[in-house]
Amino acid sequence: MTKYFLYSGCSLETSASNYLISVESVFKALGVELREIEDWNCCGASISYIGANHLSQVVLNARNLALAEAQGGYDIVAPCSSCYIVMNQVNRELGEDPALMQKVNSILAEGNLTYKGSVKVRHVLDVLYNDVGVETIKSRVKKPLKGVKVGGYVGCQTVRPYGEYDSVERPVVMDRLIEALGAESVNFSHKIKCCGSGIFLTELDYGYELAGNILESATSKGAKVMTTACPLCQLNLEAYQERVNKALKKSYNVPVTFITQLMAVAFGLDPSKDACLDRNIIPVEKALKTAA
Amino acid sequence: MDKKLGVYVCKGCGIGDAINVEALSEAIEGLDVTPHLFKDVPVLCSKEGVDTIKADIEGEGINAVVVAACSPRVLYDVFDFPGCLLERVNLREGVTWCQPPGEEDTQMMANDYLRLGITKISKSELPEPFKPEEEISKRIMVVGGGMAGLTAALEGAKAGYEVVLVEKEAELGGWKAKFYKEFSAPYNDIHDLSVTSLIQQVQGHDKIKVYTASEIDKTAGGPGLYSVDIKSNGGSAQEKIGAIVMATGWKPYDPSNLEHLGYGKFKNVVTNIQMEEMAKAGKIVRPSDGGPVKKVGFIQCAGSRDPERLPYCSAVCCLATMKQATYLKQMDADSQAYVVYKDIRTPMQTEDLYRKVQRDGAVFIRGEVESVSEQGGSLVIEAMDVLLNDKVRLEELDLVVLATGMVPTSMPAEIPKKEMPAEGGGTELREVAPDSGFFSTPALRLQYRQGPEIPTLKYGFPDSHFVCFPYETRRTGIYAAGVAHRPMDSTQAKSDAAGAMLKAIQVVEATAVGAAVHPRSGDMTYPDFFMQRCTQCKRCTEECPFGAINEDEKGNPLPNPTRCRRCGVCMGACPERIISFKNYSVGMIGSMIKSIHIPEEDEEKPRAVVLVCENDAYPALDMAGLQKLRYSPFVRVIPMRCLGGLNLVWIADALSRGVDGILLLGCRHGDDYQCHFIKGSELATTRLSKVAETLNRLALESERVKVEEVSIADAHRIPEILNEFMETLEGIGPNPYKGW
């Protein structure tokens, strides 16, 4: 059985609990074993720069990498795009800069840790597409999402900055996965445009505009359901959708799922226990059933 | 020559389906020549097909072959029968692929093309290559001993040719040897001068004869036959030369025009050349007081890209500044460079040097310099920073370096004047045009009727046809290399020099066997002059684009066949029609036009003769066929070497025989001309403008004759152009002289 470390990160613990549970169910169904990195800490996300310098963020992530290396060295799979990009970037910096690695190890020594650079950081989409594979996923589908028009919203950090498993400008992995579930993938211009990320907390108006553009782009191309692979993308497009409607005088009412939720449904797993559809604010079931 | 004609029609590539071969054989009855053999072959380019022709040449004594198959632009290596006349009739691209199969009009088109081909071959003779009495020299002279000249000389010698290198200064190396350091690959740093070893290699090569402190006094003759007088230090020498590489280089743009940037006003404002001199001397100091230089302002495009000064970009000044900023930092780590620029132009790998200078900490300011002034003994640059959208002030500068551009040495300091016919009669002194041959600074001192130097483009660079023929000048056998050719850095100059030397080698080898260089490479014909009828009108000597024809005191033309490019412009120029080639003449084209079958007026099948430049327009027509674009079946295409060969008698002949219109397809002319023979299409247009009056006099509409500019990439426009012309003719109605 293939083993990975699941680095759930902070968002999946609470606001994206539906993501975490659906990831765990889907991987289990696919015969992939996920383990937790014992005593992991936060990655710092993209806003640690406000409270700390860059080296602090490097250390935060190096600590997790060192723990993973010591606990078996499996690839780390990160469902949260922010965790993925930050951890991956630090890992890369450490690999490319021996002086930095040395400096960081001198700091990790405080906790009797050391990092050699052997661990890989992967996005959940990467693992699903490249390790598990579209064919395996297809073979596991019991209830194909036939006729469902899905807007696969990739977002920004999910594929950036290095394009390691998909094109940064024209990603296809999300679409191929949607198609593997029997659904129809809708192409739209704002597939990789930023949703506003943390700006929703501090500059609401800007956030409404960015999220609104994405909703407009996807729904105008016929998307009846949207899907993402990033907790903040999902949150901004879904939890704020009513506010976006008010601010921009629109009436979007499009469910926004995590790709693993759709997958759980297509695999025929339990809609609430495994796919956690009941944790979505905008109801998903109807959009999936109408089509079927 | 007694001709025994064999006609071979190919039925492959759809020709057999589109055209009735039986009807074709009937259509050629009654022409001046009757074929000895007429055969159709399933696939003529196959081994069996070619063998059929070869067997007939052997066994039947066929000595004139008409291949009615694909375009003459393809398979020329397959249809090659030495010792035989050959004519290719284009039934594939020209008929089958652009017309509907099996139609009456399609058949009539094919019939006419075969008639044209047979008429043409009946008027052709096998050419005999030009063999001068004097022995052809394959030695190559390189004029100029800078980076380009040295490279050309060395490349020529390495290829096994004797080279004569003439340098006007006492030392070899040109500007490059006077500089401090160079930028060349790898561009992550600056390097020691490579020209030093180049000079040694040239001086040590036994195939290279070097003249320094020497000038060319006289260049007579033509390719393969040049006789060059070289004057040096009181002495003189004569060399027999086959071809010339002109690497006369550049001079810096005159900084006296840069007073607005402080030049001449402040001692500490210097040019990039003066900066090099200081660096070469070992120390960069303030010229005003010899004090140390800590802060330097570089002003890019000093005079360049300025319509009032030097309108073009010299492509090297940015890199020169990068080099200077680099050594400035190397000489003094505390120094600070500021670069005020419009755009930094460091193409390809040279960008690495730009990156290095950025890493070294130079500050780049994008904007326009508004003033350079002095304050407390230091200089101040005020500039409009377009990115800040604010005015900036760079103070306490010890030095301001003006990045000046390059001017070719051929560009005269003052525009020469020449006696020219005045408007009201008599003569007057007038400034000569850049393309006149009298414009340049003396360098080659050619004994050419059309002037002693190479005609240039508007900025003084000699060139003939940049797109298709790099290195070429408007004088056959003389090739420009390096900055004499266009602004470039020394790395580019080296490859340019190698290219020019290859062209020089090509011309001596072609001349030795009597063949033309391109675009008609391999052509063995050259113009014959029927001198008894010459009226000394001088039109041929004036209009030859390559200065191939000199004249004697009486004004009789004196052709120099090795300078000839076989374009036929002289043939079109001659009002007496005394100039012709063995397989190309006024009479031949006239006969071809006459061999076109003209249907009666009531048949409602108009006819237009389309005279087509073979360099660009004809390939465009071929490509239209290749793309299966359909166009009017009423046009009859006759290729010409160049529209400059147009003789007005053809127009008169065609119209008087009932042809409804004549369309000329040629290259663009004017400043950005595309004509491969420089002025051919322009001359044709000028000549045609005179036709309009004649037409009006004959009560014929001037719209019946038209010129269109077509480039090789214009295949998609071909149907539109041809169809529109036919519509115009339909609108005017049939030629009233039809059937007379």
Place this chain on the structure above:
Amino acid sequence: MAQKASSKYDPTFAKEVFEKVDSGEEIKKCMQCGVCAASCPLADKMEFSPRKIFTMIRAGERQKVLASKDIMLCTSCYTCIVRCPRKVPVMEVMHGLAHHALRSGFVPRKESSKFGKAFWDCIYKTGRVDEGVAARNYYLADGLVAGAKRGLEMKDIALNMLKHKRMNIMSAIPGIQGKKIKNIATLQKMLDKAEAMGKGGSK
């Protein structure tokens, strides 16, 4: 009228940026093409685009740059990094500048810095971020009353999240901390050391 020159291209600030700002030396590579400005999702909300910020640094505009709201208006979407033809990590430079500005006593964006500090506070104290705690502390940064008021403004979102089991009600209670990781003490030592050894740090 001739405009008075307002900038003298004083290199002092550029040197400060090269030496003290994370990724600051990377701006030397910038060739002012403007692709970053054209790619930024919030460029039209900015007074100074990233490209212009870089020019201003080289021109020595310390005050304007460090006080500029724009250096903190970043969604961290990485588009500028992906597209920069000179491989300048534009976003990293902006983050570095923002951190440097805050450390130097500037507050380019009050809200973002309050939230960022609350976020980092969680990490430093517990090793992880309890979203509820971070958000609560951010709202409470201006005192209890203001915080409660701002919290109420977001009531709709919070209630929805609570209802769908995506928020922990406990986190909203002032004083409640998130769960600490086991080795929080050594993590804090590590972070202290990193702060000191990093660019512009005390060592």
